[in-house]
Amino acid sequence: MTSSAAEFSPNNLDALWMPFTANRQFKSNPRMLVGAKGMYYTSHDGRQILDGSAGLWCVNAGHCNDHIVAAVQAQVARLDYSTAFQIGHPAEFELAARLVATTPGDLDHVFFGNSGSEAVDTALKMAIAYQRLKGEGSRVRLIGREKGYHGVGFGGISVGGMVNNRKFFGPLLAGVDHLPSTYSHEHQAFTRGEPTWGLHLADELERIVALHDASTIAAVIVEPVSGSAGVLVPPKGYLKRLREICDKHGILLIFDEVITGFGRLGAAFGADYFDVLPDIMTTAKGLTNGTVPMSAVFARKHVYETFMDGAAEGAIELFHGYTYSGHPLACAAGLATMDVYKEEGLFERAASLAPYWEDAAHSLKGAPHVIDIRNIGLVAGIELEPRPGAPGARGYEMFTKCYEAGLLVRVTGDIVAASPPLIIEKREIDQLFETLGRILREVD
Numbered sequence: 516m517t518s519s520a521a522e523f524s525p526n527n528l529d530a531l532w533m534p535f536t537a538n539r540q541f542k543s544n545p546r547m548l549v550g551a552k553g554m555y556y557t558s559h560d561g562r563q564i565l566d567g568s569a570g571l572w573c574v575n576a577g578h579c580n581d582h583i584v585a586a587v588q589a590q591v592a593r594l595d596y597s598t599a600f601q602i603g604h605p606a607e608f609e610l611a612a613r614l615v616a617t618t619p620g621d622l623d624h625v626f627f628g629n630s631g632s633e634a635v636d637t638a639l640k641m642a643i644a645y646q647r648l649k650g651e652g653s654r655v656r657l658i659g660r661e662k663g664y665h666g667v668g669f670g671g672i673s674v675g676g677m678v679n680n681r682k683f684f685g686p687l688l689a690g691v692d693h694l695p696s697t698y699s700h701e702h703q704a705f706t707r708g709e710p711t712w713g714l715h716l717a718d719e720l721e722r723i724v725a726l727h728d729a730s731t732i733a734a735v736i737v738e739p740v741s742g743s744a745g746v747l748v749p750p751k752g753y754l755k756r757l758r759e760i761c762d763k764h765g766i767l768l769i770f771d772e773v774i775t776g777f778g779r780l781g782a783a784f785g786a787d788y789f790d791v792l793p794d795i796m797t798t799a800k801g802l803t804n805g806t807v808p809m810s811a812v813f814a815r816k817h818v819y820e821t822f823m824d825g826a827a828e829g830a831i832e833l834f835h836g837y838t839y840s841g842h843p844l845a846c847a848a849g850l851a852t853m854d855v856y857k858e859e860g861l862f863e864r865a866a867s868l869a870p871y872w873e874d875a876a877h878s879l880k881g882a883p884h885v886i887d888i889r890n891i892g893l894v895a896g897i898e899l900e901p902r903p904g905a906p907g908a909r910g911y912e913m914f915t916k917c918y919e920a921g922l923l924v925r926v927t928g929d930i931v932a933a934s935p936p937l938i939i940e941k942r943e944i945d946q947l948f949e950t951l952g953r954i955l956r957e958v959d
């Protein structure tokens with residue numbers, strides 16, 4: 516059947532296939548956002564909705580920040596697009612230099628992409644190619660972790676550990692193994708910050724090395740704090756132990772900081788917060804405040820130099836890149852975002868609000884359905900008891916009722932995650948958790 520212009524309807528909801536959404540359910544009762552400023556969205560029916568999830572963990576400086584908006588507007592009128600292959604433009608070099616001045620240790624080189632998923636694929640490819648250039652071409656295995664989320668590319672879902680994101684898509688990448696999740700309800704429920712139980716789970720990496728032999732393993736990838744699986748904070752000392760084991764066996768350590776990067780924990784990066792330096796670090800989201808899609812993969816000096824030294828003079832060192840790597844609008848947004856983070860001291864602000872946030876989150880202990888509360892920096896996960904035979908149903912009801920009550924939070928299964936813009940005020944923290952408490956009493 517052909518369609519004609521006369522059949523086009525701007526209000527047709529059918530054409531769009533929405534991501535990670537129950538399409539039929541949504542379309543029968545749509546929720547639309549039409550504007551945003553600071554801490555609030557405006558819904559299609561004119562309501563102000565408190566953004567309790569920084570969009571999707573990305574709008575750390577708040578919505579429609581004047582400085583970021585002006586920078587993107589000026590850039591689009593000056594240079595709208597420039598190829599990233601064999602040609603540069605000033606803003607991408609300026610942003611790269613600016614970023615590596617903020618990263619810890621010698622994470623001094625940065626490769627740009629457009630999304631967290633691309634950043635993860637880039638990092639995994641870098642790790643395997645790095646080992647080959649070092650003369651260790653048998654190191655091709657990648658080690659992820661159960662409950663890990665690393666986006667939706669084949670690389671990311673292979674090392675990731677969320678079953679629904681994996682089970683539909685065949686055998687995935689070969690040669691991948693997984694560390695166990697660091698979470699135990701029995702030993703960790705209602706912990707404030709880092710749990711004291713679970714350090715021994717890092718030693719599972721020794722078991723995996725013993726099973727496959729170090730000579731087959733290229734890299735380990737973990738999120739410093741698991742976000743999408745429901746805010747799983749690492750046990751005290753866990754990341755340091757992983758670092759030690761990786762060093763012992765010549766394995767690269769990749770931190771996926773797509774959520775933890777740019778202030779979420781009250782430090783620039785999770786690597787700073789936990790004082791553990793990975794070899795490669797992936798970021799996205801807060802890099803541009805969510806304004807223009809962009810991701811950045813940071814590589815330590817030894818990684819970058821292995822590529823530079825490993826290729827003949829005049830040869831391309833890494834056969835990888837995207838049409839929109841270092842896109843001018845993304846770079847303008849990134850530079851302006853870095854200005855705002857610095858001028859408004861937002862990472863320090865997150866650190867100073869974290870104790871208040873923690874108390875507010877844990878005030879929900881004892882509320883109906885709540886079986887665990889976890890927190891770190893300006894992130895909290897509130898886990899609800901699933902309805903018998905209907906996992907996720909209570910969480911979904913929580914999400915829709917919160918939205919109707921003027922609060923946007925992220926819900927995965929029966930876990931509510933809150934991660935607001937870092938500009939949040941104490942009264943808005945109160946509003947957020949009071950609304951959650953009220954809705955918890957309303958849902959079945």
Ligand SMILES: Cc1ncc(COP(=O)(O)O)c(C=O)c1O
Pocket residue numbers: 629630631632633635664665666667738742743771772773774799800
């Ligand atoms: C840790 C982590 N890695 C990767 C991704 C994927 O990012 P994107 O959705 O931009 O591809 C996400 C997204 O939430 C994430 O949390």
